[in-house]
Amino acid sequence: MNKICEFCGKEYDTKHVVSKYCSIQCYWKSMKGKSAHNKGKPIDEWMSKEKQISRAEKISKTKKEGYRLGKYKINKELCAYWEGKKFSKEHKDNISKGNLGKKMKYKQPKKGNLTSFKKGQKPWNYIDGRSNFFGPGRYGDDWDKIRYLVYIRDKFTCQNCGIKRKSLDVHHKVPFLLSKDNSIDNLITLCRSCHMKIEQKWRRDNMNNKKLKQEIKAVNELRGDFLGR
Numbered sequence: 001m002n003k004i005c006e007f008c009g010k011e012y013d014t015k016h017v018v019s020k021y022c023s024i025q026c027y028w029k030s031m032k033g034k035s036a037h038n039k040g041k042p043i044d045e046w047m048s049k050e051k052q053i054s055r056a057e058k059i060s061k062t063k064k065e066g067y068r069l070g071k072y073k074i075n076k077e078l079c080a081y082w083e084g085k086k087f088s089k090e091h092k093d094n095i096s097k098g099n100l101g102k103k104m105k106y107k108q109p110k111k112g113n114l115t116s117f118k119k120g121q122k123p124w125n126y127i128d129g130r131s132n133f134f135g136p137g138r139y140g141d142d143w144d145k146i147r148y149l150v151y152i153r154d155k156f157t158c159q160n161c162g163i164k165r166k167s168l169d170v171h172h173k174v175p176f177l178l179s180k181d182n183s184i185d186n187l188i189t190l191c192r193s194c195h196m197k198i199e200q201k202w203r204r205d206n207m208n209n210k211k212l213k214q215e216i217k218a219v220n221e222l223r224g225d226f227l228g229r
Contacts, residue, residue: 010022166191171188
């Protein structure tokens with residue numbers, strides 16, 4: 001369907017029957033200087049009674065839920081004092097004049113707040129030594145260097161499917177839990193999907209490995225001790 005843009009006058013093709021403008025830029029340019037269609041009009045002129053009722057019910061429902069959950073607190077005395085009162089125009093003008101040229105002041109966070117930590121400080125929930133058992137930290141401080149050497153050796157290519165420069169992992173041929181071996185000969189570059197498949201296959205094949213079960217049990221016990229379980 002061919003139409004003519006009401007702002008720039010160009011002819012354009014559209015599927016929408018109610019379309020008036022060829023682009024969003026033309027729409028916003030046409031709206032410049034215009035006010036909203038319902039500005040200064042009573043609500044009954046631009047919204048039906050049914051919509052007004054449903055809207056009021058929705059607002060009251062969300063507010064009631066907020067009060068029930070304790071999100072809002074009601075100061076009944078203050079509400080009673082301000083009921084039916086409004087600021088005068090003079091008072092509003094004085095407030096706006098008083099705020100002219102002022103900048104928002106930054107408040108320093110209180111001690112104990114999570115945002116008050118400075119560089120080099122340890123958070124309240126830090127547990128020393130946890131990284132020796134969980135996450136990449138258990139592979140040692142030089143793990144990043146070893147991993148990068150493996151990537152260079154394998155030319156940033158998955159050694160299983162041959163895909164290049166995707167999200168790559170470094171895989172232990174013999175799991176670290178059993179071997180504690182971070183030598184380059186025990187490491188290989190794999191893409192994320194191949195890594196997951198090989199890990200799952202190895203777990204299925206070695207489900208009855210006693211040494212592995214003992215190591216996993218020991219790590220889980222340590223995890224429980226650190227987390228206070």
